[in-house]
Amino acid sequence: MISKIRPAIIEKADGYIPLLLSFTIITFFVGLYFSLIESPADYIQGDSMRIMYIHVPSAWFSLMIYTLIALSSVFWFILRNPLLSLAGRSLAPIGAMFTFLALITGSIWGKPTWGTWWAWDARLTSMLILFFLYLAYILLWHSISNKDNASKIAAALGIIGFINIPIIKFSVDWWNTLHQPATISKLSTPSIDVSMLIPLLIMTLAFGLFLVSLFIIRIRILSLELRINRKMIY
Amino acid sequence: MFKNLLLRDLRLAYYSSSNFIYIGSFFILVTILIPFVINTETEGLKSVFQGLIWVGLALALLLALDRIFSSDFDDGNLDIILRMKVSYEKIYLSKLLSVWITYCLPIVIIVPLISTAFNLTINETIFVTINLFCGSFGMAATAIGINALLMGLKRMIYLKSIIVIPLYIPFMIFGVEQGSWPVLSALSMIAVVVASFATSYGLRLYGE
Secondary structure (H helix, E strand, O other): OHHHOOHHHHHHHHOOHHHHHHHHHHHHHHHHHHHHHHOOOEOOOEHHHHHHHHHHHHHHHHHHHHHHHHHHHHHHHHHOOHHHHHHHHHHHHHHHHHHHHHHHHHHHHHHHHHOOOOOOOHHHHHHHHHHHHHHHHHHHHHHOOOHHHHHHHHHHHHHHHHHHHHHHHHHHHHHHHHHOOOOHHHHOOOOOOHHHHHHHHHHHHHHHHHHHHHHHHHHHHHHHHHHHHHHHHO | OHHHHHHHHHHHHHOOOOOHHHHHHHHHHHHHHHHHHOOOOOOHHHHHHHHHHHHHHHHHHHHHHHOOOHHHHHHOHHHHHHHOOOOHHHHHHHHHHHHHHHHHHHHHHHHHHHHHHHOOOHHHHHHHHHHHHHHHHHHHHHHHHHHHHOOOOOOOHHHHHHHHHHHHHHHHHHHOOOOOHHHHHHHHHHHHHHHHHHHHHHHHHHHO
């Protein structure tokens, strides 16, 4: 099964890493310039809303990465290509990092605007559970030493976790509206102005480039590790 | 064959440390912790009890995570069961029934008996018991499915708990609402179906 890995694709993508990283850094600087200096401050929240330019892209990508893991698990069941399980394995820590970033920036943003670091709000709670789903997926990979077996089990777990996310989202919404309906109105994003939308989009692009370059680096390391182990066993 | 499998599991449970006396005493002791940590005069006693029922059920199932399929896997009985040409679905169904009878039925019986001590009215007791009955099937099925996937991992109860607890959260949220038994039954049906696929996949992995 391991021998089916075609490292040619990965080696080819490896050449683009310096280009991708430099693009990432340039986009980050442009995005930070636009979001910190060029864009206007919010007239209610002042400068504290500028954390949104980090918070929103990381929240978007944390959800997208879990979807990608579930998709790669589904296609792993169909195609049985070990690259797909490697993709899920290398995406999971990146997703956990983005979820953590979204939670931390959210609570830093929440302190001046809501007056509290944490509220048991629907969206916050479901993001916290998403973080623990990522953690379970990573720990599963960690604790099974036979990576062939681990890829089989992790694919099943990725799909089960993905079924659970809409259920949690729905149930947490329901639970929340019954108990504390007041805080949600503050959470809903105000209709956004163009001067704020442009830096947000640039920052999203920067985060996406960062994600892709990290992903390529990690999948290359993991495939090299698999090949080293294979030479040691056989 | 189905009956034999079921009776075998139940007999094993009865003569081992997952007897109903152990499960029942464990659950009662968990609920007895409430009056020590909360002021018994207040109205909060009732709501904390309604929440802690579900935590107690989850704890009872989490402590069972190391033995649902793992004990059969360790002593080689699973190989014999897989060689008997029983379909995986029958094995799963017998496991579901035996786990439910062993770990959930004692709790479903005990809750109405002790709920008066926590100021619950008869109406509330009936609601709580029906909720518990409807939700416990799904929770048992979830534990079985995850355990079938991970039965090769010995003494990894914390890892299994980290995987299972996020899957229990929807049951917890709907379990403490009164009259939400239709939603709980729907969740249980989803869990029973998904866990049947997970179990047969896990059995096939380890049967090879």
